[in-house]
Amino acid sequence: GAVVSQxxxxxxxxxxxxxxxxxxxxxxxxxxxxxxxxxxxxxxxLMATSNEGSKATYEQGVEKDKFLINHASLTLSTLxxxxxxxxxxxxxxxxxxxxxxANVLTFGAGSRLTVL
Amino acid sequence: QKEVEQNSGPLSVPEGAxxxxxxxxxxxxSQSFFWYRQYSGKSPELIMSIYSNGDKEDGRFTAQLNKASxxxxxxxxxxxxxxxxxxxxxxxALVRGQNFVFGPxxxxxxxx
Numbered sequence: 001g002a003v004v005s006q007x008x009x010x011x012x013x014x015x016x017x018x019x020x021x022x023x024x025x026x027x028x029x030x031x032x033x034x035x036x037x038x039x040x041x042x043x044x045x046l047m048a049t050s051n052e053g054s055k056a057t058y059e060q061g062v063e064k065d066k067f068l069i070n071h072a073s074l075t076l077s078t079l080x081x082x083x084x085x086x087x088x089x090x091x092x093x094x095x096x097x098x099x100x101x102a103n104v105l106t107f108g109a110g111s112r113l114t115v116l
Numbered sequence: 117q118k119e120v121e122q123n124s125g126p127l128s129v130p131e132g133a134x135x136x137x138x139x140x141x142x143x144x145x146s147q148s149f150f151w152y153r154q155y156s157g158k159s160p161e162l163i164m165s166i167y168s169n170g171d172k173e174d175g176r177f178t179a180q181l182n183k184a185s186x187x188x189x190x191x192x193x194x195x196x197x198x199x200x201x202x203x204x205x206x207x208x209a210l211v212r213g214q215n216f217v218f219g220p221x222x223x224x225x226x227x228x
Contacts, residue, residue, distance in 0.1 A: 006159075031212070031213060032212070032213040034215055043204075043218065043219075043220040043221055044160070044204070044218050046215055049213075049215060051213060091157075093159045093160075097209075097212060097213065099212075102165075103148065103208060103209060103212050104150070104162065104165060104208075105150070105162070105206070105216055106162070107152075107159040107160050107161065108159060109158070109159050110158065110159040112157075
């Protein structure tokens, strides 16, 4: 089945630094990647939708200059948390949709970010 | 606004019993529905998809869809402690590339 590889699985950084999270679709071409954030015991919150080769569409309340999303190819999308602060500590999950076949979301394993 | 609703639980069932998880959705135009299982600290994993009215069975899991009532359910037979997780119901996107609408999830606890 479809696999999305997400790295790193966990990262600890100092406040003010930037962190990049990568998601790769290993066996399918993902025309669309969705990025979610999830706080403990809460539901998934969609942050942005990225389509290959175009600018990401951010949900209301998500700062596009803080959460930089790049989807330069059909197999790679990245999320960069810039100038991270402790309140950005969360579980970040990507998911991809293939360009053909079943319209199903395949999730990456998630990245747990802790900002000190 | 498109919404998917679920009882947040927790739903507790004894080991070996049938767990019944329910979900309603607001958009009558939704055509595809999914159940994802999410263990604590992990990302969601797809366990069932259903597109037509009626039942769909896969091992111990049975998904049921009733489009007239805008209702989706998931039955887990012979529940095991390893089934303890949060179950997310999702209504699929009408157009490829649109986000799926997720419910808040139901936390299931299977007691040994």
